[in-house]
Amino acid sequence: MTVHSFQEHFDKKIDGDVAIEPRDWMPDDYRKTLIRQISQHAHSEIVGMLPEGNWISRAPSLRRKAVLLAKVQDEAGHGLYLYSAAETLGITRDELYEQLHSGKAKYSSIFNYPTLTWADMGAIGWLVDGAAIMNQVPLCRCSYGPYARAMVRVCKEESFHQRQGYEIMLTLANGAPMQKKMAQDALDRWWWPSLMMFGPPDAESGNTEQSMRWRIKRLTNDELRQKFIDVTVEQANILGLTIPDKDLKWNEERGHYDSGAINWDEFWNVVKGNGPCNKQRLDTRKKAWADGQWVRDAAMAHAEKRKARKATAKAA
């Protein structure tokens, strides 16, 4: 087959919604785009462990502590499936870490915001995991098989995370006045960054069109954002909390909520590294990796010794 016919075969699969598998031929740019997207997603899971990990030792009840610990552990698990999915595209986990540590690879900017009170555990579960689900459910039908399959598992767990976050918010909103204040303060701080999680507006999103063509992406950033707003406003009403957007209004004609302008300067500023926690998060990851080097070396050395001993025993 010529490159031309490889391409034709690939296009046919994409158009017919047939999954692309690791051994299938795929255009270089498709592979690159997937590595970028999957690894960015994996890094987000791993870096995303830190803001919530910040409250494990201070969780206010034993039940909350156990649930939070299990949740952060799930995120590590998601990172693991996603790194594995990325590895099927011909890149190693060590290379992916290297890209994270050098700043070449990005992770979701939301994790560059600090978790200041216990209510942030509620807001992250409710809003951040809620936004992640909106982004990720369509990815379960993404054209690349290993990614789509990883996302099926991830989404099941995320919906549990979202519920536990909402339950924290519900408890706080129905609690003492200062607990309700804590919940409102968390909503005030996490609302806009959560909307930014869907990425820049469609008109300015460089990758959207090609990704839609390849069926890596199924809905545009703005479509997903609108869906998220529509669902979340109702949930905030049940909590009795106020979404910090004075322009938020139901639009009968559109059948959607209209909302205020997003501060994209803030978004790009955080992407560039100037968020409240960018340096702290990356330094923490780099330190964990550097501190763990001797442990990984020891594990490798021991495995080699075992192998050598086995070979000697066999020979004798």
Add this chain to the structure above:
Amino acid sequence: MNDQKALLQYTLRLADDGLILGHRLSEWCGHGPILEQDIALTNTALDHLGRARSLYQYAAALFNTLPEADKATFFTSVSLQKEVSEGTAIDEDDLAYLRDGWDYRNVLLVERPNEDWAYTVARSFFYDAFNSLFFKELAKSNDESLAAIAEKSLKEVTYHLRWSSEWCVRLGDGTDESHARMQQAINELWAYTGELFTMNDADAAVAAQGIGMDLAALRPQWKELVALVFDEATMAMPADAWMHTGGKDGRHTEYLGYILAELQFVQRAYPGMEW
């Protein structure tokens, strides 16, 4: 000490051991050297925490049925005494979040800081080896609640011990650096292993009732178990010298105060609320 108070003290100690070790292990979450190990260690932290919760629930039930006069003086904690005077039944969270360090009964070993992977492995290994023997005996306890918790814990402990033994061997028989770090961790933590086998009043009282056991009798088996793994790990067994004690009677190292300051922060800053 009467029988119920001794049983309560004993149950609390087992719970405190689980909570404090679980707390220490959970400090690794997100910071582990290998992603798979981050997950494994968090799992273990969850096991310790889960066991602690079952034990605290049982301890709370024991406390709530004490005579009023005993309840009022059992813990030196303003918040707990207030609940008692108001006639409120206490629960697992009251025990974890409202007691000060001198009412915590955990052994000193579990409050030692993580330091590095070698210290963390050594601390877990010493404790897991003890637990594997202890819970096997406790499963035969004539206290049904403790026997049931022990039975369930045994399955988890078997996994914990396999994990920490394997890491002992990997680090001991890995590189020169890992060998040196592992040996240092073992040498330094050794002085905290003696307390696992000491008998205080509560231990003696519950042993006499067929609820607990003679802990000192577990030590020879424990040493055998440790020696077996050390042999494979090419680690030297430290000589028995001075052993630190005090935790079982509420006299702790300086570390516990900071653990509790962090653990109890929200409950202390916003008292009496549901979370």
